[in-house]
Amino acid sequence: MNPGTRTITVGIDGSRASLDAADWAAREAGRRRLPLRLLHASPRPHVPVRVPDVDVPAGRTRSPLDRAAIQLSYAHPALDIVARGAERAAVPALIEAAAVSQTLVLGSRGHTDHTGAAGFPAGSVALAVAAGAERPVVLVPAGELPGDERVPVPAGASPSAAAYRPVVLGLGLERPADQLIGHAFDTAAVRGAPLHVVHAWTSLTRDHATSAGPPGDAPDEEDARRHTLAGVLRPWRRRFPDTPVAEQVVHGRPGHHLLSACAGAGLLVVGRRAGKRLGHAVQTLIHHVTCPVVIVPHA
Numbered sequence: 001m002n003p004g005t006r007t008i009t010v011g012i013d014g015s016r017a018s019l020d021a022a023d024w025a026a027r028e029a030g031r032r033r034l035p036l037r038l039l040h041a042s043p044r045p046h047v048p049v050r051v052p053d054v055d056v057p058a059g060r061t062r063s064p065l066d067r068a069a070i071q072l073s074y075a076h077p078a079l080d081i082v083a084r085g086a087e088r089a090a091v092p093a094l095i096e097a098a099a100v101s102q103t104l105v106l107g108s109r110g111h112t113d114h115t116g117a118a119g120f121p122a123g124s125v126a127l128a129v130a131a132g133a134e135r136p137v138v139l140v141p142a143g144e145l146p147g148d149e150r151v152p153v154p155a156g157a158s159p160s161a162a163a164y165r166p167v168v169l170g171l172g173l174e175r176p177a178d179q180l181i182g183h184a185f186d187t188a189a190v191r192g193a194p195l196h197v198v199h200a201w202t203s204l205t206r207d208h209a210t211s212a213g214p215p216g217d218a219p220d221e222e223d224a225r226r227h228t229l230a231g232v233l234r235p236w237r238r239r240f241p242d243t244p245v246a247e248q249v250v251h252g253r254p255g256h257h258l259l260s261a262c263a264g265a266g267l268l269v270v271g272r273r274a275g276k277r278l279g280h281a282v283q284t285l286i287h288h289v290t291c292p293v294v295i296v297p298h299a
Contacts, residue, residue, distance in 0.1 A: 009037040009101040011094050011129075012083075014064030017142035021107030022068050024140045024292060026076045027149075031190050034102065035080035036072070040065040041093035091128045098133035103294075105138045106130075108286075127286070130295045131278045136183055140292045148291070149191075149266040164193035165266030166246075170258045170285075171199050172271075173225060176232045177298035180271040185240045187267065187294070194244040198261045199229050200254040218251055225249050255284045262289050269294045 010025035012018050022038065029036040040063070069083040086093035098104035106126045130137040150162035169184035188195040201221070226249045237245055250257045262268050268289055270282050274297045278286075286293055 007035050007037050007101050008032070008103050008105065009039055009097045010105040011090070011097075011107070011125075012038050012040045012065055012068045013090075013107075014067070015107065015142075017107030017140075018064075019068060019071070019107070020142055020144050021105050021138075021140040022072060023075065023146070024138070024144055025103075025105035026072050026079055026081075027146060028103065028105070028138075030076060030079055032102070035082060036076075037097070037101065038065060038068055038072075038081065038083040039086060039093065039097050040084075041086040041088060041090040090125050091132070094125070094129045095132045095134075098129065098135045098137060101135055103136050103138055104129070104133055105140060108139050108141055127278065127283070130286075131272070134274070134297060136294050136296045138292055138294050139286060141290060144292060164191040165264060165291075166194045166196045167191070167267045167269060168258065168261045168265045169195060169197045170254055170268070170270045171197055171229070171232075172254075173199055173201075173228050173232065177271055177296075179298040180269070180296045181233070181236055183294065183296045184269040185236050185243060187269065188243050189240050191266070192242075193266065194246065196246045196248065196261055196265070197229070197233060198248045198250070198254075198258055199225060200250050200252055200257045201225055202251065202253065222249055222251065253281070255281045255288075258285055259288055262291055265291050267292050267294060269296060271295070272297050274299055 008025050008029040010018075010022045012022060026036050065083050065085060069081055072079070072081055086097075094104060094106070106129060108126050126139055130139065147159050150159060150164055153159055153162040167184060167188040169181070171181065184195060184197075203221075226247070229247055229249055233245065233247065237243075248257075248261070258268065258270075268285065268291055270285060270293065272278055272282065272295050278295070282295065
C-alpha cells in the first residue's frame with residue numbers, strides 16, 4: 001500500500017451524523033494504529049474555512065472542525081488527530097481526500113419509517129463520493145454508538161471487553177475481486193471478528209420476478225456455486241487463519257439476503273467496479289441497512 005494512504009479521513013460538517021461518523025473513524029484509526037484526519041469542505045468553494053487548533057484562542061468562535069477535534073482529542077487521547085479545511089465544494093474535496101487515505105468515512109442521517117424500523121438514507125454528497133472515490137468509503141448511520149459494533153455483555157461487564165459483531169461480505173462469483181475480499185478479511189482480522197460471506201444468485205434462464213422459488217436444477221447450481229465460493233476463499237482463509245469464516249450460498253436477489261445477514265452484524269462490506277456508478281442493489285442496501293457500510297472500489 002502507498003505510504004501516503006496510511007490515514008483514516010472523515011468528513012466533518014458539524015451535524016450529529018458527521019460527529020458520530022468521526023467517533024467511528026477514531027475507533028477505526030485506533031484499531032489500525034493510524035492517524036485520523038478531519039476534513040471540513042465548504043459547500044461554497046470561495047468561502048474560506050479556518051484550520052483549527054485543538055486549543056482555540058480566547059474570543060474565537062469555535063468552528064465545527066474545532067469542536068470535533070476537541071471532542072475527539074478528549075475521547076481518544078492517544079490518537080494522532082489532524083484537522084484541515086478545504087476551500088472547495090464537498091464532493092471533489094472528499095474524493096480528492098479519499099485518494100490519499102486508506103479509508104474515507106462519512107456520516108449519514110438516520111430516520112425511522114412508518115413501521116418504526118431504523119433506516120439509513122445516505123445524502124447526495126455521501127452517495128456521490130462513494131460512487132467516485134478511488135479508495136474504500138464507509139457510510140456510518142447517525143446514532144451509531146461504540147457498543148453497536150460489539151455483542152451485548154452481561155450487566156456489570158466492561159463493554160470494551162465484548163467481542164465484535166460479525167463482518168458481512170456480499171460477494172459475486174462472476175469476477176470476484178481481490179481488493180474487495182482482502183478488505184473484508186483484513187477488517188474482520190483487525191477486530192478479531194468472524195466473517196460471514198454471502199453469495200446470492202438468480203437463474204439466467206428464467207424470470208423469477210413473479211416466481212415463488214428457484215428453478216428445478218437449483219440444487220446442482222447451488223452445489224457448483226458453493227464449490228466455487230470455497231475455492232475463491234481458500235487462499236484468504238490460509239492468509240487469515242485466525243478469522244472464523246462462514247460461507248452462505250442462497251438463491252434470490254442479493255439485497256434481500258444481505259439485509260437478513262446484517263441483522264446483528266457490525267459492518268457490511270460490498271463492492272463497486274471502478275469507473276462505474278453504484279448499482280441498484282448497493283444503493284438499496286445503503287438506504288435500508290442499519291450498520292455501517294463499506295463500499296470498496298475494485299477493478
